Amino acid sequence: MATAQAVPSDRVMRAADGTPLKVALARAERSQKLRAILLVLPLFLFIVLTFVAPIGKMLWNAVHDPDVAENMPRTVQSLGGWDGKDLPSEEVFAAFVADMQEAQKNKQAALVGKRLNYELSGIRSKVIATARKVGALTEGPYKDAVIGIDKIWGETETWATIKRSSSNFTPFYILSMLDLRQGADGSVERVPADRAIYQDILLRTLGISLIVTLLTLILGYPVAYMLATSPQKTASILMIFVLLPFWTSLLVRTTAWMILMQDGGVFTQLLNLTGITFVLNMLGAIDGEPQLFKTRFATIVAMTHIQLPFTLLPIYSVMKTISPTYMRAAKSLGGTPFYSFVRVYMPQTLPGVAAGCLLTFILCLGYYITPALVGGPTDQMISGFIERAINSENNWGKASALGVILLIATLILYYVYNKLVGIDRMKLG
Template sequence: MATTPAAPPAAPPDDGVLRTNDGVPLKTTLARVNRRQKLVAVALVLPLLGFILVTFLAPIGMMLFRAVDNPVLQEQIPRTVALLDAEWDGASVPDEAVFATLAEEMIQQYEVREIAKVGTRLNYEQGGLRSLITKTARTIARRGEPPWRETFIAIDERWADPQTWGIIQQAAPRYTLSFFLAALDLRYDWQGDIVEQPEREQIYVFMFGRTLWISGLVTGLCLLLGFPVAYLLATLPMRQSNILMILVLLPFWTSLLVRTTSWIVLLQTEGVINDVLVWVGLVSDEGRIQMIYNQLGTIIAMTHILLPFMVLPIYSVMRTISPSHMRAARSLGATPARAFREVYVPQTMPGVGAGSILVFILSVGYYITPALVGGRTGQLISNFIAYHMQKSLNWGLAAALGTLLLVGVLLLYWLYNRLIGVEKMKFG
């Protein structure tokens, strides 16, 4: 029996569109390939995005939240707070109902050993309230009885002062700006107005200023010392340049703690540097220079530690500058100094900018070195953040200080971008 021959494949439509062998438009095929490549790229990047989210963005978000989060009074004495908001006139002593509600909630929190949280939160607003809260709660839990208003006032006359109740009311909202105000040496008074902290408690604005001053000075010193070193690295023969590069990188191979404690040995009053100065006769044995546990020690140690972060970006840019540029300037009549100043130095600005902003940002957040060698006058704002996180446990104030520090760094980055341009920054 004869077989019917197979029909030939249909010819692609003659519409002027480029197609693949199977008749699919080439544009559609390319779109599928690009989409597949993008999905593969996203899959490869997802682990990194997850790592950044967990280790970087989430802690920053938590810090921002902590700076305004104020749950203590809402959780510990919620009914007292609600009664103050609803019934208290803000000018006189509250009525018996408020005292009775507070007594009941104080007894409950005292029995579960949580009343100290209330006192600690109120103590942030005014010193002495922690002892008032704990003393009152202990007394009424053991032998307190109605009428509660007279009982509270008999325990401490501050309960008859409207200011005490005003402070409780001001510290009660679930979210507050009081931590940010404290970080700027301001506070809410008992009537809700923003006022300055007492002069003896105004410290944080000064510490921010000191931090910026020391960071700027360290950045300038690193630039002054690092620019010649980078120039030598870029112009010396390879053999000498490699040896010098090893010396520049050597601090990276040594623990930061070891480098900092080494400066303590060198700079202390009976240390190596003072001994040398006495030996050569520059200072007397009684006039040894105090170079440690002060601002000078912080500046010296930080400059040494951060110097490589200035040298390497500048060197990476200098390596790309052709020597013919200087020769051309000389051939056109420029002196060596003028050729260096007007031809060579402008080409190094991307590296100078990158190194400067890197060193400055690292300096602003430095903690270990000022803590070890700074003493009283060499502490930076980061040391106060650590203090509130570890000792005073005022996490709200620590978060507010950290947030202001972060905002300052972002403003610096924005200013650098406006004046110089981030696209001109080069790290290598």
């Protein structure tokens, strides 16, 4: 590096080439920052393209609803002054006929029908049929003619649905995934009880995730303690068994549980040999052999097996940093082994417990393969309904709204975790 020298005339420190020292240092810092940015740029672009952009698209699809507004502009404009009490005026029906004729010409009637069908079941086929028949209408009056094509156009609820769907942005999808809907006057209300299913699905997803998280904590905490306090040779062998499940794919492990849990499988035979099946039959809990496959029990057991290392490893990494002198000091001051463990050792492991439980709970929220293979119809979680909305229903708005709900649940969990534990208080080794 060039040496610095003082110039007596202006008393400014300069480098050997005459450049002021401050300018030379600033130039060197800019060069280092640019080099660092170039090194980070590939990872940043990867995160933006594979993580930030898909989440942004999901948020957009959850509220973006242009199908009716783009394909029925005249009807949407005419319905702007409709009060929703009686049937719309002749002007609205005339605009409706013009829009349907245009939609039929552009082959967009099915798109309009599909969107309206999300709120009014069975209307899709009626929209398509109406779009074909209104081509014969060349002059008014249109109101009676349209109602004559199908009586559904004589119901105020149909036009209220069209008006609610007339904006490019709508809360419909998110409200629907919470078993809510907008009334004719725009107020939010609950859907009828026979159509309310998504709150139960959300509670089911949260409940299964919570149970699996607690089971992995109960099973993983003692193992993590044993790993952290055992001699290095023993701990290394035990760690291999902990990491062994990572050597096989999730699908293979789930398939193995299908074989173990099937009727007449290993678990059923084990319950028969130990007499548990006989006791359960005597108590009236079951009738015949226990049915384990396609049950909530099978789903929870399989998910617990898969998630156990994700809870155990953060706890172990924190336990490994805790000095054994704390326990020895507590015992020397008169504390019993149990009291010392609970009051001295356990509080120091809370950051690892919180991190492991948070990781497991968030991963469980997005489970799809395991509940689909080993769970029954009443054990499917939100991810299964997202898959069905995309692949079977082609309803990206519904899928995106469910994804937004999962994202909000994850952010709330992280916020609570950060408030209780704090990311800066984690002591990962």
